[in-house]
Amino acid sequence: MSNLSYIKNLTKLGPEEIQVIVQKIHDLAKDGEYVIMEFCGTHTREISRYGIRSILPKNLELKSGPGCPVCVTADEDIDYLIGIAEKYDLGVITFGDLVNVPGSNGSLNHLRAKGKEVKVVYSPLESIRIALQNPQKNYVMVGIGFETTVPSLAYTIKKIVELGVENLFYLSLHKLTPPAMKALLDAGEIKLDGIIGPGHVSTIVGIKRWQEYLKNYKIPFVIMGFEPEDVLYGIYFLMKKIKNGEYGVFSTYTRSVSSEGNVFAQNLVDEVFDVSDSVWRGLGVIPKSGLELKPKYSHLDARKKFALDEPVKVRKTACRCGEVLRGVLKPYECPLFAKVCTPTNPKGPCMVSSEGTCAAYYLYENS
Numbered sequence: 300m301s302n303l304s305y306i307k308n309l310t311k312l313g314p315e316e317i318q319v320i321v322q323k324i325h326d327l328a329k330d331g332e333y334v335i336m337e338f339c340g341t342h343t344r345e346i347s348r349y350g351i352r353s354i355l356p357k358n359l360e361l362k363s364g365p366g367c368p369v370c371v372t373a374d375e376d377i378d379y380l381i382g383i384a385e386k387y388d389l390g391v392i393t394f395g396d397l398v399n400v401p402g403s404n405g406s407l408n409h410l411r412a413k414g415k416e417v418k419v420v421y422s423p424l425e426s427i428r429i430a431l432q433n434p435q436k437n438y439v440m441v442g443i444g445f446e447t448t449v450p451s452l453a454y455t456i457k458k459i460v461e462l463g464v465e466n467l468f469y470l471s472l473h474k475l476t477p478p479a480m481k482a483l484l485d486a487g488e489i490k491l492d493g494i495i496g497p498g499h500v501s502t503i504v505g506i507k508r509w510q511e512y513l514k515n516y517k518i519p520f521v522i523m524g525f526e527p528e529d530v531l532y533g534i535y536f537l538m539k540k541i542k543n544g545e546y547g548v549f550s551t552y553t554r555s556v557s558s559e560g561n562v563f564a565q566n567l568v569d570e571v572f573d574v575s576d577s578v579w580r581g582l583g584v585i586p587k588s589g590l591e592l593k594p595k596y597s598h599l600d601a602r603k604k605f606a607l608d609e610p611v612k613v614r615k616t617a618c619r620c621g622e623v624l625r626g627v628l629k630p631y632e633c634p635l636f637a638k639v640c641t642p643t644n645p646k647g648p649c650m651v652s653s654e655g656t657c658a659a660y661y662l663y664e665n666s
């Protein structure tokens with residue numbers, strides 16, 4: 300098999316075809332040094348889990364980016380959440396990984412150990428049931444996640460209003476990914492030859508959104524799926540673009556990503572949220588990279604309802620997650636990696652989340 304352009308279904312490739320793809324990547328990379336970044340934490344995990352790095356040429360480096368929503372949540376936001384939960388005796392409702400992320404004064408798990416109510420949910424709609432069952436208590440639902448997760452939370456917010464739930468508030472920690480990618484490129488801290496674009500996010504935002512943000516950058520950006528075949532074929536495709544000097548936004552995840560994206564989900568999000576500036580761990584404040592509730596829903600906004608006596612003062616720690624998220628530090632270059640910091644004793648969010656770079660390296664590449 301010499302021509303790979305006819306491949307229609309990447310999930311049906313056999314071992315022989317995979318070998319051809321890997322060989323072609325080696326051929327394309329043979330005369331230089333190349334650095335590509337996978338933006339998305341799911342790609343990071345799958346690349347480590349399937350040992351993809353080990354079969355790529357040594358002169359083709361994969362760097363991991365900031366595409367893990369729990370990892371990029373800033374310390375000040377975690378400290379604020381814990382602060383208001385303690386001060387106002389709020390029940391906290393959140394998705395799983397966040398409970399273990401250490402802030403300056405411990406994690407949500409520590410809060411739970413002190414007897415406060417911290418509930419982990421799999422669907423944000425569960426927050427409504429919890430609040431309705433305990434009408435005497437106020438709750439805060441933590442809105443965390445990229446564009447993929449936001450539509451289900453937008454739907455939940457509409458339901459909170461529709462059902463007249465009065466004791467459930469919302470803390471939006473959402474992040475938008477194209478502005479972060481742009482901020483990383485603008486910072487110029489790392490030299491990249493190409494970018495692996497996130498598949499899930501792109502299913503929602505579509506190819507067009509990335510084109511708007513990346514139109515002034517002479518770098519190929521290839522949206523890929525998450526199966527190992529997707530990633531290998533996508534890297535081959537990306538390497539071809541790099542070698543041909545082609546730039547722009549491309550997709551090899553054609554079974555899921557369209558030019559427009561999921562317009563229904565986009566409209567749902569636009570109905571409930573306005574775009575706002577947001578603070579990212581390791582990247583600082585990125586303009587227009589977050590979401591806040593529209594005025595119509597602002598009575599649910601935890602930030603407007605619950606104030607702390609003093610502004611949060613973040614305590615500096617030895618965790619270097621911020622540098623890991625910017626791709627300037629490999630997890631094993633952090634002195635705490637695998638010695639003090641492990642998934643059962645995480646010192647930073649990059650070791651907590653299943654999509655965190657440090658966790659991926661620890662679980663699959665720490666030999």
Ligand code: SF4
Pocket residue numbers: 617618619620621623630633634635636637640641645646647648649650651657
């Ligand atoms: S290994 Fe742990 S302490 Fe070091 S950067 Fe990663 S999460 Fe932070």
